[in-house]
Amino acid sequence: MLLTVDVGNTNVVLGVFKNRKMIGSWRMATDNKRSADEYGVIIDQMFRHDGISPKDIDDAIISTVVPSLLFTLQHMCLKYFNITPLVVETGIKTGLKIKCDDPRQIGSDRIVNAVAAHAKYDGPLIVVDFGTATTFCVVTEDAEFLGGAIAPGIKTSATALFEHTAKLPNVDLETPNRVICKNTIENMQAGLIFGQMGLAERIIEGMKKELVSDYGKKYEDIKVIATGGMATMVDSGVSCIDVIDRRLTLDGLVEVYEKNKAVRKK
Structure with missing residues (x-):
């Protein structure tokens, strides 16, 4: 399954997709003061509530307009999902x-x-x-x-x-x-x-x-x-x-x- 993370100025929106089909989506407040562990525990709880295990996540992609949160969420993905996420940034293929x-x-x-x-x-x-x-x-x-x-x-x-x-x-x-x-x-x-x-x-x-x-x-x-x-x-x-x-x-x-x-x- 693919974890998608959209970090906005107000909310962080998560989605989990399997073969392009959305399995679930969640929303939490954007908070620069949260640590990677805090984000990881919150996401883990939301996933488990909907029957998704962290082991089900095969890869991840992050888009953020809050640069200060990028390292935090990258570290969270590595620690809680054992994944180094793809980041939407200069040089990535978009087709545009x-x-x-x-x-x-x-x-x-x-x-x-x-x-x-x-x-x-x-x-x-x-x-x-x-x-x-x-x-x-x-x-x-x-x-x-x-x-x-x-x-x-x-x-x-x-x-x-x-x-x-x-x-x-x-x-x-x-x-x-x-x-x-x-x-x-x-x-x-x-x-x-x-x-x-x-x-x-x-x-x-x-x-x-x-x-x-x-x-x-x-x-x-x-x-x-x-x-x-x-x-x-x-x-x-x-x-x-x-x-x-x-x-x-x-x-x-x-x-x-x-x-x-x-x-x-x-």
């Missing part, structure tokens, strides 16, 4: 043609999402990840990664308002019934959630126009694939998203692993 100024600056999560989206939905594509940051990536049918955009995620924006203003509270992320709201909490919810919806619509529309004018794509052929914890909330108020795929990153890790497994030395 990166058309950006400096490919090293692109987050591994964006690369993995693009790989999965192209494998599952072909192209041209706009891939949106509504996470700690909201990222937009453009991939052609020829697997060219053209670039994209990055904006603060809803939770990040909410935290910024709470921490950098004297009187605004920390609010639950719920969609209000109106845009003209009568109290501070709903005012903030409207600005955060409807603002993210408007941001998504504006950027996606602009990207589609550029794909048509600069790259000769047909507007109606451009698919928009969304993933991330806030995707469903944003999708409820927009018409620009075609598919929500919650497994996109984990499936992308499987795709990247398959492209590199022939040269693996565990």
Whole structure:
């Protein structure tokens, strides 16, 4: 079985796959202070709860946007699974043609999402990840990664308002019934959630126009694939998203692993 590990700024998401079929998935908070042993024990308990033994894991792949956790999780894999994991980093085979100024600056999560989206939905594509940051990536049918955009995620924006203003509270992320709201909490919810919806619509529309004018794509052929914890909330108020795929990153890790497994030395 293959262990996939997606380390985000907010959560670490795990998946176990057998012959490309997902056996289970788990989520835990990202914590820089946890040791390799703490991560190992927590993961071991989650696996055993669902009937999976560490001995069942044959290999592992890690994607992280938190560099300080990479060594910790590599050590965890070695100690608890006797595996040196494959890491999504510069030089790994992805099948993508990166058309950006400096490919090293692109987050591994964006690369993995693009790989999965192209494998599952072909192209041209706009891939949106509504996470700690909201990222937009453009991939052609020829697997060219053209670039994209990055904006603060809803939770990040909410935290910024709470921490950098004297009187605004920390609010639950719920969609209000109106845009003209009568109290501070709903005012903030409207600005955060409807603002993210408007941001998504504006950027996606602009990207589609550029794909048509600069790259000769047909507007109606451009698919928009969304993933991330806030995707469903944003999708409820927009018409620009075609598919929500919650497994996109984990499936992308499987795709990247398959492209590199022939040269693996565990």
